[in-house]
Amino acid sequence: MAPPVLTCNTSRRPSGAAAAVHPHRNGSAGATPAIGHLELDAAIESMPMGSTLKIYNNSVSPSYSRPWTKCDGETCTGSGFAIDGRRILTNSHVVRCCSLLQVQRHDRPGKWVGRLLVEGVQCDLALLAVDADDFWEGLPLQTLGDAVPRLQQVVTAVGYPLGGENLSVTRGVVSRIDLLDYSFVEHAWSERLLVLQIDAAINPGNSGGPVFDHEGKVVGVAFAGLDEADNIGYVIPMPVIQLFLSRYESHGAFGQLPRLGVRLQNTENRALRRMLSLDENSRCGQLVVGVAPLMPVAELVRDGDVLMRIDDHVLADDGTVEAMHGLRLPWEFLITRRPVEHQITVELLRDGNKLSGQVRLVAEPRLVPFHHQVDASPSYVIIGGLVFVALTLPLIEEGHLEAIADAHTAGLMLAKLGNFMQLPEQQVVILSKVLESEATIGYENACIGKQLEALNGAEIRNLKDLAANLVSSRTRSEKFLHFRFQGNCRAVLETARARREDTGLLRAHDIYRWCSVDVDPHENTSLLPCTAWLCGGSPQVVD
Secondary structure (H helix, E strand, O other): OOOOOEEEOOEEEEOOOOOEEOOOOOOOOOOOOOOOHHHHHHHHHHOOHHHEEEEEEEEOOEOOOOOOOEOOOEEEEEEEEEEOOOEEEEOHHHOOOEEEEEEEOOOOOOOEEEEEEEEEOOOOEEEEEOOOHHHHOOOOOEOEOOOOOOOOOEEEEEEOOOOOOOOEEEEEEEEEEEEEOOOOOOOOOOOOEEEEEEOOOOOOOOOOOEEEEOOOOEEEEEEEEEOOOOOOEEEEEHHHHHHHHHHHHHHOOOOOOOEOOEEEEOOOOHHHHHHOOOOOOOOEOEEEEEEOOOOHHHHOOOOOOEEEEEOOEEOEOOOEEEOOOOOEEEOOHHHHOOOOOOEEEEEEEEOOEEEEEEEEOEOOOEOOOOOEOOOEOOOEEEEOOEEEEEOOHHHHHOOHHHHHOOHHHHHHHHOOOOOEOOOOOOOOEEEEEEOOOHHHOOHHHHOOOOEEEEEOOEEOOOHHHHHHHHHHHHHOOOOEEEEEEHHHOEEEEEHHHHHHHHHHHHHHOOOOOOEOHHHOOOOOOOOOOOOHHHHOOOOOOOO
16 A cells, blocks of 8 residues: 655646646643634634745756756745744745745735855755845744644644635634644655644645644744645644744854764664563663664764663653653654764663663764755766766656666665765665667666776775766776676777767767866866866867
């Protein structure tokens, strides 16, 4: 059975095209005082909904499958609202890859040009500014708190969904408080943050709009709905918003969410608990089954340890901790609510002995990057018509891996999602495409989609390694370029012929560089296209 699809609720359309919808957890209920309809209606009328704004984004997205070019432009609309400091709070996905941002007020005609101040992709939040003074005249501002509403508490979502031009107001209750990956990565090791599920409709265009409680106070930002069910929406709660704002105000950027850098297994099985010297009746502890070698946690924690506590919170054998309002949430709640560089105290059990220590929380260096402009970029190297890229989640989400690789190869690549990086700057370099020529006959079937392991016997750690080895092969006068892929698959090119053919292939495919700027061994961005590989020396311009 296919998983439910959550939808990021902007309304999008290609530039010049008709509007179309663009693209995705438990707790016990607490008693909530009854609220009469008249009282609630009065509260809604008193809400400063005039601070809710409509945002227009003209965007140009990258192409990870054709990384030397861009996708066609799109326009989308979403919602946002004004807060202190002449700032506008909205969702990251509303303003992604923006080339032009415009903002429209509820009570005045026309649009004002906005600019992006900061974006937090993992928490799906962004701040905008409008420099024009007249935009802010008489505009009410929302005051943000930090309270999380209780289950069954009435909430109201305000925004600009599809279906009309004016503000839309929907009402419901908080039906669930849980953790969710805001970028909708369906993966066990994704980054999950606190989320509110409500039974008010959040439709395309609602994204970024405020969600009020029955007193007219902002309790979150709307950001997603569930395609396969009516009236299920998701809201970013205030603790996540405050984390985003405080990080920006102290550092001028958001950066990334922190990770502990361990993989944990439940310890509910009695035989497992006996082997680990755990009290069979305590229902506490999580078995450590993986530790990121490049993260601070590796200095304290080992495979086979049992993680018992994080700060003052006991980890249950099912991986949950006591959180708020009597709720139990997955243990990641204790990590992703903190900023990067925060120190936590962990208590371990190792061979029956108790240990404790401090661990500094940092962003996890992923073997397969997850987020564009956070840890992923559309990088490439072209050699004799062989196009190499790094395996990233954006590449996978474009459907490229599924399109080029057989099921076995694609499965091997997908299995690397969530793997720890073992060496600094390590990447999974794959053969993404073959620009067909006489020199590449037969390689499109044998090697496409596979991981490159070595070039002329030298291990390839990342795309920079590949580009540097390629340039140095010219100075070493190597006759052949011998590529070894996973499964011992081979591709061989004649060095001189590959250089000659690349010149014509790049022209024929309107590719201006043999490699992307970020992996160029000469790091010279003033001469485009760079042809150090073709010429064997300094970068030169192709006529």
